[in-house]
Amino acid sequence: MKVILTQDIAGIGNIGDLVTVKDGFGRNYLIPEGKGIQATSQNIKKLEHQKRQIREKLSKTKREAEKLAARIEAVSCTVAKAVGEEDKLFGSVTSMDMEASLTLEGIEIDRKKIILPEPIKALGIYQIPIKLHTEVTAALKLWVVKE
Numbered sequence: 001m002k003v004i005l006t007q008d009i010a011g012i013g014n015i016g017d018l019v020t021v022k023d024g025f026g027r028n029y030l031i032p033e034g035k036g037i038q039a040t041s042q043n044i045k046k047l048e049h050q051k052r053q054i055r056e057k058l059s060k061t062k063r064e065a066e067k068l069a070a071r072i073e074a075v076s077c078t079v080a081k082a083v084g085e086e087d088k089l090f091g092s093v094t095s096m097d098m099e100a101s102l103t104l105e106g107i108e109i110d111r112k113k114i115i116l117p118e119p120i121k122a123l124g125i126y127q128i129p130i131k132l133h134t135e136v137t138a139a140l141k142l143w144v145v146k147e
Helices: 024-029 043-074 094-105
Strands: 004-006 018-020 036-038 074-083 088-093 120-123 123-133 136-146
Touching: 004 024, 018 088, 024 036, 043 123, 043 136, 074 088, 074 094, 088 136, 094 136, 120 136
Parallel strands: 074 136
Antiparallel strands: 004 018, 004 036, 088 120, 123 136
């Protein structure tokens, strides 16, 4: 019996897989429990249509992320902070400061997407990675200057 899985099942397959199982297993367990549907030609066409829609949606979000990455890389942001002796900052530059600086440039980014391994505590120019999509990462040019 051919079944289209609607849930991940260990040892059998993942969501959307077309698998061949024994008749009793499919009829008595998978279909009644809602873990699969019988693979009729209509259900297979419906599954292919859903997969195509999901691929198009993922492709669209990736294209939008690439456009946003191009905008971010074209901009350089400046953050002014108070400094003490030897040009050391009082406090540090955080992802919140970078988010505010990008907002001033007209780019809305969630600060959780900004990858900052450690806070910035010195003046200078930094390349900060921003993960916009699983496959798209932009590099923000950040200038930290005296206030």
